[in-house]
Amino acid sequence: MKKNIKFVSILFFLILTFVVMFKGLDVSKDYSNEKLNSKIDFSFTAKKLFNDEIIILEDLFDQNGISVVNIWASWCVPCREEHKFLMNLKNMNIQVIGINYKDASKNAKDFLNLLGNPYSDIIVDKDGTKSIEFGAIGVPETIIINGKTNNIIKKFIGPLNTENVIEIKNLINETS
Amino acid sequence: MSNYFGNYSLYFALIASLYLIIKSYLVSNKALKYLDKNFILITSIQTLMITISFISLVFAFIYSDFSNETVFNNSHTLKPMFYKISGSWGNHEGSLLLWLLVLSVFLFIFLLKSGSQNIKYRVLTLLFQQIIIAGFLIFILLTSNPFNMIFPIPSEGLGLNPILQDPALAIHPPILYLGYVGTSIIFSASLASLITGNIGEAWARHIKKWVLVSWIFLTIGILLGSIWAYYELGWGGFWFWDPVENVSLMPWFCLTALLHTVVVLERRNLFKEWTIILSITTFSLSMSGTFLVRSGILNSIHTFANDPSRGLFILSFLFILILMALTIFFFNQNKSKGAIKESFIFSKETAILVNNWFMMFFLSVVLVGTIYPIFLEVLNGSKISVGPPFYHNLLIPFLIPFLVFMSFGPSLKWIKDNVRKFEFDLFVIFLISILISYFILIKSEKSFLLSIPLIILSFYLLIITIKDFFSKKSYLSQKVSHFGFSLLILSILLNSLFSFEFNSNMKVGDQRVFNDKIIILKDVIVQDIDNYKSLKANFEIKNKNTTIPLTPEVRIYQQPFTITSEAAIKTTLLSDNFLVFNILKDDGYYNIRYQYKPLMIWIWMSTILISIGGVLSILRRNEKKY
Amino acid sequence: MKHLKILILVINFLLNFNLAHASDLDLRVEQITKNLRCLICQGQSVYDSQSDFAISMKLVVKKKLEEGKEEKQIYEYLKSKYGEWIVYEPELNPNTFLLWSIPLILFIFGGLLIVRKVSIK
Numbered sequence: 001m002k003k004n005i006k007f008v009s010i011l012f013f014l015i016l017t018f019v020v021m022f023k024g025l026d027v028s029k030d031y032s033n034e035k036l037n038s039k040i041d042f043s044f045t046a047k048k049l050f051n052d053e054i055i056i057l058e059d060l061f062d063q064n065g066i067s068v069v070n071i072w073a074s075w076c077v078p079c080r081e082e083h084k085f086l087m088n089l090k091n092m093n094i095q096v097i098g099i100n101y102k103d104a105s106k107n108a109k110d111f112l113n114l115l116g117n118p119y120s121d122i123i124v125d126k127d128g129t130k131s132i133e134f135g136a137i138g139v140p141e142t143i144i145i146n147g148k149t150n151n152i153i154k155k156f157i158g159p160l161n162t163e164n165v166i167e168i169k170n171l172i173n174e175t176s
Numbered sequence: 177m178s179n180y181f182g183n184y185s186l187y188f189a190l191i192a193s194l195y196l197i198i199k200s201y202l203v204s205n206k207a208l209k210y211l212d213k214n215f216i217l218i219t220s221i222q223t224l225m226i227t228i229s230f231i232s233l234v235f236a237f238i239y240s241d242f243s244n245e246t247v248f249n250n251s252h253t254l255k256p257m258f259y260k261i262s263g264s265w266g267n268h269e270g271s272l273l274l275w276l277l278v279l280s281v282f283l284f285i286f287l288l289k290s291g292s293q294n295i296k297y298r299v300l301t302l303l304f305q306q307i308i309i310a311g312f313l314i315f316i317l318l319t320s321n322p323f324n325m326i327f328p329i330p331s332e333g334l335g336l337n338p339i340l341q342d343p344a345l346a347i348h349p350p351i352l353y354l355g356y357v358g359t360s361i362i363f364s365a366s367l368a369s370l371i372t373g374n375i376g377e378a379w380a381r382h383i384k385k386w387v388l389v390s391w392i393f394l395t396i397g398i399l400l401g402s403i404w405a406y407y408e409l410g411w412g413g414f415w416f417w418d419p420v421e422n423v424s425l426m427p428w429f430c431l432t433a434l435l436h437t438v439v440v441l442e443r444r445n446l447f448k449e450w451t452i453i454l455s456i457t458t459f460s461l462s463m464s465g466t467f468l469v470r471s472g473i474l475n476s477i478h479t480f481a482n483d484p485s486r487g488l489f490i491l492s493f494l495f496i497l498i499l500m501a502l503t504i505f506f507f508n509q510n511k512s513k514g515a516i517k518e519s520f521i522f523s524k525e526t527a528i529l530v531n532n533w534f535m536m537f538f539l540s541v542v543l544v545g546t547i548y549p550i551f552l553e554v555l556n557g558s559k560i561s562v563g564p565p566f567y568h569n570l571l572i573p574f575l576i577p578f579l580v581f582m583s584f585g586p587s588l589k590w591i592k593d594n595v596r597k598f599e600f601d602l603f604v605i606f607l608i609s610i611l612i613s614y615f616i617l618i619k620s621e622k623s624f625l626l627s628i629p630l631i632i633l634s635f636y637l638l639i640i641t642i643k644d645f646f647s648k649k650s651y652l653s654q655k656v657s658h659f660g661f662s663l664l665i666l667s668i669l670l671n672s673l674f675s676f677e678f679n680s681n682m683k684v685g686d687q688r689v690f691n692d693k694i695i696i697l698k699d700v701i702v703q704d705i706d707n708y709k710s711l712k713a714n715f716e717i718k719n720k721n722t723t724i725p726l727t728p729e730v731r732i733y734q735q736p737f738t739i740t741s742e743a744a745i746k747t748t749l750l751s752d753n754f755l756v757f758n759i760l761k762d763d764g765y766y767n768i769r770y771q772y773k774p775l776m777i778w779i780w781m782s783t784i785l786i787s788i789g790g791v792l793s794i795l796r797r798n799e800k801k802y
Numbered sequence: 803m804k805h806l807k808i809l810i811l812v813i814n815f816l817l818n819f820n821l822a823h824a825s826d827l828d829l830r831v832e833q834i835t836k837n838l839r840c841l842i843c844q845g846q847s848v849y850d851s852q853s854d855f856a857i858s859m860k861l862v863v864k865k866k867l868e869e870g871k872e873e874k875q876i877y878e879y880l881k882s883k884y885g886e887w888i889v890y891e892p893e894l895n896p897n898t899f900l901l902w903s904i905p906l907i908l909f910i911f912g913g914l915l916i917v918r919k920v921s922i923k
Contacts, residue, residue: 128858563890
C-alpha cells in the first residue's frame with residue numbers, strides 16, 4: 001500500500017513535469033518589458049537638441065493627457081524605417097517627444113533636415129541614462145505615458161508600423 | 177556518395193536494433209545456459225554500421241561536400257582542417273550521431289567484458305541499451321538526419337561560429353558525451369540487475385568500472401568546458417552557473433555519489449536500492465541535459481540551433497524511459513532486499529551516506545535553480561533570472577560542514593569505528609591552518625566573514641589529505657582524488673578572494689596606473705588574415721621589477737559577421753594576468769579589461785588530479801582491501 | 803516564509819559582509835552590475851558586457867550610488883523598469899518561495915533519513 005502511494009505520487013510528479021516541459025517548449029525566449037506599466041520620474045533635467053536649452057522634463061509633458069515619446073538615433077537603421085510613421089502621427093496632430101539616443105548632434109540634425117522633423121520637442125540623451133528612466137532596452141522604442149499618473153500605458157519595442165499608428169491614435173482619442 | 181552510405185547504414189543499424197530488442201525480450205524469460213552468439217555478432221555489425229555513418233559524415237566535412245545540408249550549414253572551405261573535422265560533431269545533427277556511436281560502442285564493450293556475469297542479466301542489459309539506441313536512431317532519422325541533401329549544390333558553406341573554433345571546445349563534446357553515455361550502461365545494467373535480482377558485491381565490482389569511466393570523462397568534459405569559457409568568452413570567469421553548464425554538473429554530483437555508494441555495496445552489500453535509484457537518476461539527468469540543451473527551452477550563453485519538434489521527441493522519449501525504469505523499480509524492488517544490517521554512526525558506511533547527503537543537496541540546488549524558472553514561467557507567466565548569487569547563497573554555507581565531514585569521514589573504518597579521542601596532531605594541524613589563513617586574509621582587501629571558516633577549513637583539509645598520503649589506510653586513488661578536491665576548493669576560494677581587475681578606455685600611447693601596476697598600450701597592429709581581420713594590441717603591464725608583455729586580439733569575421741576577443745593570458749604557477757580589449761565607437765579609444773587571477777592553473781590541475789584518482793582506481797590490480 | 807527570509811538575509815549578510823568594507827564607488831558599481839542581466843546580450847551580466855545598454859546601465863548605477871541610494875533600492879528601481887528578469891538574484895516572494903526552500907527541505911529530509919538508518923550506539 002505504502003509502496004503504491006509512493007509510486008503514484010512519483011508518477012504524478014513525473015506527469016506534471018512532462019506537461020510543464022511540454023508547454024515550456026512553446027514559451028517565447030525573447031524577453032520584453034512591454035507589459036510592465038512602470039511609473040516615470042520626470043524630475044530630471046535634459047538638454048534640447050536644437051537650442052541647447054536645459055529644461056526639466058516635467059515641463060515637456062502634458063500633465064492631464066497622454067504623451068508619446070520616441071527614442072531614436074540617426075545611426076539606427078530601423079529608425080529610418082519607422083520615420084514615415086512618425087510623420088503620419090505628426091500629420092494627425094499628435095505630438096511626439098523625441099529622445100535622441102547616443103547620437104552626434106550634427107548627425108541627428110542632418111537626419112531630421114533630410115527626412116523631416118516629426119517631433120514637437122527633442123531632448124538629448126548623450127550617455128543613454130535618460131532612456132533607462134523610460135525602461136528602454138534599445139532604439140527605436142515608442143512609449144505612451146499617462147500624464148495624470150506618470151505611468152507607461154503602452155510600449156512599442158522596435159520600429160512602428162501602420163497598426164501601431166492607429167493604436168496610438170485610438171489610445172489618445174479614448175482618453176481625451 | 178558518402179551521404180548515401182551514411183544514411184543507409186543508419187537504417188541498417190535501426191533494423192539491427194529492432195531485431196535485437198524483440199529477440200532479447202523473447203529469450204529473457206527463458207532459462208539460458210549460454211549467450212546467443214548472434215547477439216554479439218549483430219551488435220558488432222550495428223556498431224560497424226554506425227561507425228561507417230559517422231565516418232561518412234566526417235569525410236563529408238573534410239572534403240567540404242556541400243550537397244550535405246549539415247556540412248553546408250556548418251562548414252566553410254577556408255576553415256582549417258582541424259576545425260573542419262571537429263565541426264562534424266560541433267553541430268546538432270553530428271553531435272547526436274556521436275552520441276549514438278558512443279552508445280553502441282559502449283554496449284559492444286559491455287558485451288565483451290561482462291562474460292563472467294549472469295546470462296540473463298547480460299541479455300536484459302542488451303535489451304535496455306538497444307531500446308535507448310533505437311530511440312536515438314529514430315530521433316536522428318526523423319528530426320535530425322545529418323545526411324539531408326540539398327540541390328542545387330551550393331559552392332560555399334555558411335561557415336562556423338568562430339567562437340567555436342577553439343581546441344578545447346573541439347574535444348569538449350566528445351569527452352562529455354563519453355561521460356553522459358557511459359551512464360546509459362549503468363542505467364541499463366541496473367534495470368537488468370533489478371529484474372534478475374543479482375545486485376550484490378560481484379555486480380558492484382563489475383559496474384564500478386563503468387561508473388568510474390563515466391565519472392572520469394564527465395569530470396574532464398566539464399573541465400574542458402570551463403577552460404574554453406575562460407579562454408574564449410573573454411570575461412575572465414570559468415564558471416557562470418549558466419544552465420548549459422549546470423546541466424553537465426548535475427549528473428556529476430549524482431555520479432560522484434554513486435561512485436561512493438557502489439563501494440559500500442561492493443564491500444558491505446548495503447544500500448542496494450539506493451545504488452539503483454542513483455543509477456537511474458544519473459542517466460535521467462544526462463538525458464534531461466540533452467533535452468534541456470537541444471530543445472532550446474533554456475536561456476543560455478551557449479546557443480544551439482533548436483526546433484520544437486526535436487524537443488518534443490527527446491522529452492517524450494526521456495519520459496518513456498523514466499516511466500519504464502520506475503515501473504521496473506517498483507515491481508522488482510523486493511528481489512533486492514538484503515539482510516538488514518545496521519550501520520553505526522562512526523563507520524565508513526555512514527560517512528559515505530553523509531557524502532551522498534551533501535551531493536544530493538548540491539544536486540537539488542542546481543536542479544531547482546535550473547528548471548524552476550521554466551516551471552514558474554509556464555505556471556504563472558512570470559519570468560525570473562536565477563543567477564550566481566542564488567547558487568552561492570545556497571551552496572557556500574553548506575560547504576563548511578561538508579569540508580568538516582570530508583576531513584575525517586574517509587579515514588573511518590568499516591562497520592564500526594571508535595569514537596575518536598582528542599588527537600593532538602589534528603589539533604596542531606588545525607592551529608597551523610588558522611595561522612596560514614590569518615596571514616593570507618590579512619593581506620586581502622575583501623575578507624568576507626564567511627570566507628574565514630572556509631579558508632581555514634580548506635587549508636585544514638588540504639593538510640589532512642597530504643598527511644593521508646603517508647597513512648596505509650586507504651587506496652592511492654582515493655588519496656589522489658581527495659587531495660585534488662581539497663586543492664580545487666582552496667584554489668577556487670583564494671582565486672575568488674584575491675582576483676582583482678581594472679577597466680579603462682585607452683588609446684595608443686596611453687598609460688594607466690592601477691594599484692602597484694602600470695598598464696601601457698604601446699600600439700595596435702591591423703592585419704588581414706585568412707577569413708578575418710585581426711587587430712593585435714601590444715600592452716605592457718609593469719610592476720616594480722617585472723614587465724609582462726600582453727597582446728590581446730580582436731578578430732572581425734565576415735562569414736558570418738562576428739567580432740571575437742581573444743584574451744591575452746600570461747599564466748604562471750602563482751597567477752594569471754588576463755587582458756582583453758574591445759573596439760569602442762569613439763575613434764581611437766579601446767576599452768581594456770585587465771584581470772589579475774591568482775592560482776588559475778591550480779583549478780585546472782586539481783581537477784585533473786581528481787580524475788587521475790579515478791584512473792588509478794580503474795587500473796588498480798592489487799586486491800588488498802581497506 | 804518569514805524564517806526562510808531571515809535565514810536568507812543572514813546568509814546574504816555573511817556572504818557579502820566585508821570586513822574591510824568596500825567603500826570604493828567603482829567596487830560597489832562592480833558588485834551591483836555583476837548581479838544585473840544585460841537584457842540585449844546572451845547570458846552576460848551588465849558588468850561583463852560592452853553593449854550600449856550595459857554601458858548606460860553602469861552609468862545609471864553609478865549615478866544612483868552617488869545620489870546615496872542603497873544597493874537594494876537600485877535593484878528595486880531597475881525591477882520596476884525592467885521586471886524581475888534583470889536581477890540575477892531572485893528575491894524571496896510567494897513566486898520564488900519554493901525555489902529557495904525545496905533544496906533546504908530536501909536537505910532536512912535527507913538528514914532525517916540518515917538518522918533513521920544509522921544506529922547511534
